[in-house]
Amino acid sequence: MSLLKIQNLSKSFEDKKAISHITFTLEKGEILAILGESGSGKTTLLHLIGALHEPDSGTLLLEDKRISPPSEKLIAGHPDIKLVRQDYGLFPNISLRENIAYELRYYEENYRNKRVDKLLKLSGLEKVQSHLPREVSGGEQQRAVIAKAIAEQPKLLLLDEPFSHLDAVNKRRLKIEILRLIKAEEVSCIFVTHDVSDAYGMADRLAVMRKGKILQLATPQQIYQAPINQYVAEITGEVNVIAQDLQQKIGLPNTTGTFLRPEQIAVAATSTIRAKVMGIKFLGNYYEVLLKTEGYELKMFSFEPLPINEEIGIAIRPKV
Known part of the structure; x- marks a missing residue:
């Protein structure tokens, strides 16, 4: 059974089509990268999947259960889907450990402490756990955000341009660390990016988007070797x-x-x-x-x- 099923999904803003008839599935444990230029609709797609935007049409299923849109909820979102936005979203005046623990504030203390200890170890943040967000590097902040997002063990993690604020060295390190963290927690992941190098070596499959549509969806290697058109060829590498x-x-x-x-x-x-x-x-x-x-x-x-x-x-x- 696929974890996520999207069928004929569309969304417009003021008569402008942002997402147009998108259909795909995501398997359990799979990492999918969505590649596209600014304005291609990739972030809107994440927000639709995360139940933060109201779709105009189409269906969204998580483990064959309908993902209810914001109009049917008091608070938008889905408990089994976590979205990490481009801005880090950490509370600035509490430590990294406290930021992660905040997501588990309603859980029993012993479980909460064990879970936070595990996440700090998996994300390589044990030595800086007592630091405030401003006292650590961008890569460490991003790892803390992701650890915070998966604290309650969601089934699907959505990452919006997770590497956009990082230099090349930190980006390479973070890709390895995020991949290890996601695989260790057995969480499925969709991340969007405008840089194809973010997808290579990390994504199981790659979707290339343009003007609200998915042009091609396959493994990164398949798309690189057999692009469907000139746009896909050029956005995936020198050609x-x-x-x-x-x-x-x-x-x-x-x-x-x-x-x-x-x-x-x-x-x-x-x-x-x-x-x-x-x-x-x-x-x-x-x-x-x-x-x-x-x-x-x-x-x-x-x-x-x-x-x-x-x-x-x-x-x-x-x-x-």
Whole structure:
């Protein structure tokens, strides 16, 4: 049985369609990333799932039970669904431990203390548990927020841009720590992001949204290797969009399609496909090389710098 089922969900604000006929399911223990630009409707979708917005049409089921909309409740929301917003939402004048314990204030004291101890350990916050939110890093604040959200063991955790305030180092660390925390607690998770790198290595599946619609939903690897259109190809990574006449001129195999990832292009000295090196950028552990062939520009990745203006042979690798 799927944990969450969404069927034909739609929502408008002042005659502007925010969400349009969205349908998908989420399995127990699954992590789903929703990728899209600002204004694509991804945050509105989270709020609909969390019973914080009223849908215009469609059905939302959690374990085959209808998720009641705000109009049918005194307080909006769902007890088994927790939403973590972009602003951290911690009480500023109490410690991290007290923030987490607040969610369990109606529980027996012994259970509350044991549960908070477990969450602090899982989230790596034991050493800073007595600190105020302003006294810890952004990554530690975010971990505390998530520990607070799952304190009552919800069935579904919703994260709105969980990495948007963090630098690259803290983002990498937090991804690992959140993944460990979610898996340890066996909670399902949907998070939204505008940066596809947040999804890689963390999400089981990826949904690409644009203008209120899901364009493609599959594993991150499947979408990266076989994007359904140019928008999906470009938002999920660097890509060369190959014109039809160029495909014929350089003899691209049918398996490559019209989208060619830079890592599919390789230097091949004996190849009949010739290209001129027009520019090169150092990007840390690899170089981005701008090539020109048959009047078209292509990007490729290389672990070695290539001389500018030199003509080289290139070969096209099939998708892995």
